[in-house]
Amino acid sequence: MSRAQALARWLPLRALVSRRWLLTTLVVLAGMAVLVRLGLWQLDRLEQRQARNALLVEQLSAAPLDLNAESLPADLSEVTNQRAVARGEFDFSQQVALTLQNWEGQPGLHLLAPLRLEGREEAVLVDRGWIPFEDSAPEEWSRFDEAGTQTAGGFLQPSQPPPRGDAPAAANPGLQREWYRVDVQAIQAQVPYPLLPVYLLQTPGEGQESAGLSLPYRPEPQPDLSEGRHLGYAVQFFLFALILGAGYARVVGKRTYEAEES
16 A cells, blocks of 8 residues: 555545534534634734834834923823823822822832912822831821922823712712822812823932932832733634644544544
């Protein structure tokens, strides 16, 4: 028997669509189609991740937005992660805290204060940085006040609403000092002047390194520009589809060969 004849007997394609194997073949083909579709989905995710990274690089490298002179676009995603600078005076009477924040493993919180913008009615909420837990009592916050006109630079960040839509109205009409997310809309309800719909994540200024030389500590953001594991997952799904198809064909060929030999 020639090699071609042996291969034909070992892998008879006609057997795959015979009455005995047809239903199983259809199930296997459906499984292969699902695996290939999952692989293509991962490639789509990879393309989306690459586009997001390109946009992020563009935003990070864009010229700083002057919040005193320029207006925000209607689509706030266009300025997310963009550098910005703001001048004005902090209103520490409206300062609040973002709780459950760590700095190199140490517990603490971030101070959030509105910066009244020069020449504008609005203010921008500024994440001024991290302070340790032992200084977390509101009466201790005044130690970190920056009086007079200040220039704050950093990155614009979107508001962080609760995952289930709008925040419920606060039962306490007074000033809520502790927050678990920077929900600008909810904080706006207790501030007597308009806030911009984004907040400014303040970064280290002159003489202050990212490691923190003075409180509040202000880290330099480290954006994630990796492409994730989408390509690896896509390759896995394609390999699984190939293994399923080849393995099934081998099993059918072997059973058919054994049936013919018996």
